[in-house]
């Protein structure tokens with residue numbers, strides 16, 4: 001537990017507010033803690049990092065390619081650490097497991113949230129000690145738990161009796177945390193009821209964890225990815241504090257709160273800066289826990305790598321469905337099956353840059369290149385692209401560093417998986 005008091009947290013919050021307001025005056029960019037010359041361009045100039053812009057000015061790709069500026073990854077990590085200094089950051093490897101990203105974050109001291117033995121091995125291969133790795137997937141094979149434990153991993157998530165029994169057998173004495181269900185209201189990529197259990201069940205399971213010889217370490221939750229509502233952590237933490245108290249009454253002293261991910265990238269809609277998330281989360285921690293704050297873990301994925309990446313794609317076809325219709329169909333060489341899976345239900349709304357930007361625009365449907373009719377990116381959502389856009393033009397899709405390469409199909413329609421370079 002970290003001893004604190006409302007006075008010192010108020011000071012902490014006031015000082016972080018000051019940083020934010022200075023940053024807000026100096027720059028209109030939404031996600032940086034301080035104006036970072038050379039790291040990002042202001043939104044008015046397209047929000048493309050100078051390094052990516054330089055790189056793309058001398059590189060062109062025949063197939064879609066994600067270009068990630070690892071300096072922005074570092075910047076986003078440091079901004080989060082400044083915004084939430086009491087939290088230990090476990091980067092969610094699934095968001096983008098590129099070697100250069102893991103290496104840079106490892107060198108900065110980040111910990112890692114993993115979902116499989118492959119992700120664990122990746123982190124270990126980069127020299128990350130197993131004490132800095134959590135196995136955060138609540139759905140694990142027995143032999144994968146044993147594999148992780150053999151390699152020294154000791155932190156495991158669970159949300160069910162069956163998973164707890166597997167952990168007791170293959171990870172004796174491990175530090176286990178129970179994931180509780182969340183509504184995910186306000187999230188553009190909600191994680192629904194697939195993960196977590198009701199708080200009453202979490203209470204029983206954590207008591208049972210102790211009986212099974214495990215170490216009941218804490219509670220985790222995820223308020224939904226691309227969470228735009230700052231109050232959602234307050235809602236979650238009110239449930240978590242109650243669980244801490246109820247478990248104490250059962251003689252189980254939890255020590256950790258895992259805040260999950262949820263912090264946003266900048267897609268079409270503006271988002272709050274990371275400092276607002278830090279403020280809202282710390283205010284909720286202090287309001288609910290009072291002077292004795294438990295260890296805090298946060299597992300960001302999207303907010304660390306999303307804005308660090310840009311996909312270069314190509315316009316394959318521009319057509320209309322009738323001679324009288326204004327709306328053009330713009331088919332790209334990238335779609336739902338080659339990296340842009342988060343356009344499912346048109347949830348994540350990416351921004352596009354084209355060589356014809358600045359001229360007159362008209363409404364479009366944007367679609368991918370495969371034979372599957374589900375491979376439409378945006379049809380209901382109103383998008384406009386320049387009327388001068390041509391077949392063969394290279395188009396940039398911004399803030400695509402998270403959940404793209406890993407969501408890309410292997411060979412659907414014979415299209416190669418999304419390529420990626422880190423600079």
Ligand SMILES: Cc1ncc(COP(=O)(O)O)c(C=O)c1O
Nearest residue numbers: 092136225261262299300301302
């Ligand atoms: C357990 C866990 N932690 C963290 C994350 C990362 O979330 P985000 O990308 O919203 O930060 C996820 C995403 O699915 C997750 O499942």
